Amino acid sequence: MNRRHCIRLTASVLLLGLAAQAQASPAYVDLIDYPRSEANWHRFFALEGRLQHAFNNICGDTFCEGEYSDIRPMRLRCSVDAARGTVHECLWAFAASDMRVSAADGRVVTRQPTWLCRLPLMSGTTVEAFHASLAAHDPLHDPLPGTTSSTYDGLTDCIH
Template identity: 70%
Template structure:
């Protein structure tokens, strides 16, 4: 076998070796591998959304907007360390009013992106455990005295 054929063979072999991790961060749904956390994550998000819906009428939804909705929660994970980098929770609302002057409907549709007050380097398993708690909206997040609710106060207004 000549040197060029050997070189070509090695190049081809290197192309088929799977990469360890192409990027350092993944969505929590995809930790530790593609869609491995799917069910756990959506159960966690559902608990938080139900908690928000329960308190909204007496808190955030008493003000200018009575129909604030929790949309989507996303968390990024340092795949090599198994720690949560950050979590953002998206919310939206609307206000529709009929203009008496011309009958047009006047629309306001605010959105908010709220950061969960996480301790840097929070392990994925610790986050899951904290948000599986009795009151995931109000119980403290791992390594802090703050809760998810604390992250919403000052964000949604």
């Protein structure tokens, strides 16, 4: 094998490796991992904490007045279009329980509903605009970027 052939072979292998790496780049990533792995970790969990705190503050007068008095926010997850830096979708999980003792046989009877609530996002919402809107005065009631809808509006359409 001559030297020129080895150089071409090495260059071909490098190009194939780069092409495979480019193809392996995911189209969508978790908001926590945008723009790179765990880059948004602290910022995202601070945002999720603000939303959970705001929900817990209003739950007793709103969602928790009805059939379930113990609705709890669980996890918020958002996907990001990695190439565009736009939030594709956010789902917020909630759970509750209802437990009572059956007078007839002493069994504890339970119901444990869950809800997956979609935040009413406008297509093309940038990661920065999303973070800014939820860092505002009232993260549940302030409108999401480019909409007149809030996170609260998404929850009222979901939790019932």
